[in-house]
Amino acid sequence: MVNYGIIGGKVVELAKETGALIREEGKKFSMDAVEQKGLHDFVSYVDKQAELMIVTGLNKILPESGFIAEEGTGEGKNYPYMWIVDPLDGTTNFIHGLPPYAISIALMHEDRLVLGVVYEISLDECFYSWLGGPVYLNEMEVVVSNTKHLNQSLVATGFPYTDFSRLRQFMITLEYFLKISHGVRRLGSAAVDLAYVACGRFDAFYEYGLNAWDVAAGAFLVQQAGGKVSDFNGNGNYIFGKEIVASNSGIFDEFLTITRSFMKVNGKNGR
Numbered sequence: 001m002v003n004y005g006i007i008g009g010k011v012v013e014l015a016k017e018t019g020a021l022i023r024e025e026g027k028k029f030s031m032d033a034v035e036q037k038g039l040h041d042f043v044s045y046v047d048k049q050a051e052l053m054i055v056t057g058l059n060k061i062l063p064e065s066g067f068i069a070e071e072g073t074g075e076g077k078n079y080p081y082m083w084i085v086d087p088l089d090g091t092t093n094f095i096h097g098l099p100p101y102a103i104s105i106a107l108m109h110e111d112r113l114v115l116g117v118v119y120e121i122s123l124d125e126c127f128y129s130w131l132g133g134p135v136y137l138n139e140m141e142v143v144v145s146n147t148k149h150l151n152q153s154l155v156a157t158g159f160p161y162t163d164f165s166r167l168r169q170f171m172i173t174l175e176y177f178l179k180i181s182h183g184v185r186r187l188g189s190a191a192v193d194l195a196y197v198a199c200g201r202f203d204a205f206y207e208y209g210l211n212a213w214d215v216a217a218g219a220f221l222v223q224q225a226g227g228k229v230s231d232f233n234g235n236g237n238y239i240f241g242k243e244i245v246a247s248n249s250g251i252f253d254e255f256l257t258i259t260r261s262f263m264k265v266n267g268k269n270g271r
Contacts, residue, residue, distance in 0.1 A: 002081075004130035007061055007107070008115050012128050014057040015103045015119040018050050022088060023121055025049075026097065044095060047071055050087035054105065058083050062107075070213045082108045084239075086213035090189035092161075099123070104191035106216035113239075116220035118195040127195040129224040135198050142199035144227040144248035150258070153203035153251055154182045156193040163209035163242075166263060170208065173262040190244075194218025197246050198225040204247035204255045208232070208263070212239050219246060228252040232260050 025046045051073045058065065066079040070086050083105065088094055090101030099122035107115035115130040127142075129135040135142050147153050155177045160167055177184050185202070187193055190210055196202040198221035216239050219229045229246045231237045234256055238244040243263075247255045 002062070002109075004107075004115055005133065008117070008128060008130040008133075010061045011058070011105055011107075011115065011117050012119075012126055014054060014061070015105060015117050016126060018053050018057075018087070019103055019119050019121040019124075021053065022046055022050055022094070022101075022103075026094060044091065046094070047088045047091060048073075050103070051085065054085055054087055054103070055083075058085070058105070065107075068212055070211070080110050084108060084212050084216040086191060089191040089214060090187075093188045098188070100187055100189050100192045102189050102191045102195075104213060104217040106220055108216070113216060113220040113223075116217035116224070118191045118217050118221065120189075120192050120195065125195075127198060127221055129221055133224070135221050135225040137199050142225060144198060144222065144225045145200035145203050146250065147203045147248060148250045150204070150251050150254050151180050152182065153247075153255075154201075155184045155255075156196065156202040156205040157184060157186055158188070158190055158193065158207040158210070159186055160209055166208055169263045173206070173259060176258065176262065190214040191218045194222055194246055197227060197248070198222045200248075203251060204245075206232075206245045206255070206259050208243040210242055210244060215239060215244050219244065222246045230256060232256075232263050234260065 048071055051069055051071045055073045065081040068084045086104040089104045094101040100120050103119040105117045106113055117128040119126045127137050193205045195218050197205050222229050227248050229238055231241045232243045245256050245259050
């Protein structure tokens, strides 16, 4: 039987070791090393080295497991256990020498998330949890905020950078939340945004156009810390559905209702 606590401890160590590599490379990084995968979608040798290090390490921790990884390392056969990996969430921040940027690692067992680790490299903050356990920030237990009303909340989001199909609707939500909340923040790393919801720094987060590796670990942390997560319809297709709403339980219904109402296009959520 798999012991998620033991595995989680090893994944945390691996994330920190890989983070140390990324931190050192960041000191000498040059924009000349940047490749462009698509419109405003960047990758560097640091992403690729970090992913190889993570996949190699995870294969040792849990043999016969599969991978869904941003740069494609280790992908292939599906296994009951699948790792969902982003070796450097916030690459644009990283290449410009701007925090935050993070490693995001989640473990899924037969379509159920069972473990999540988000390591924010700049501040040396590791958020982690596994099935049946609390959420930790380094060695301290954390939970979501206890804010009860959206007008008392700090909201996080991410700006569209490749998919502009719902930009108009997104700008309407942004204007609304700017007017009725304590403010809106855009850090440039969805994994960090979700980790900050899990520890109560943010009360809510929403974004569209994201991939599984951007959100899997962070979404798991939010749920483990007492929050709620869904897609814009209030359903469970937030890992692979490219849209996510996450918040504490106190404001979730209000936050989801507003996001859903503004992000609809012709009766459908932006589609």
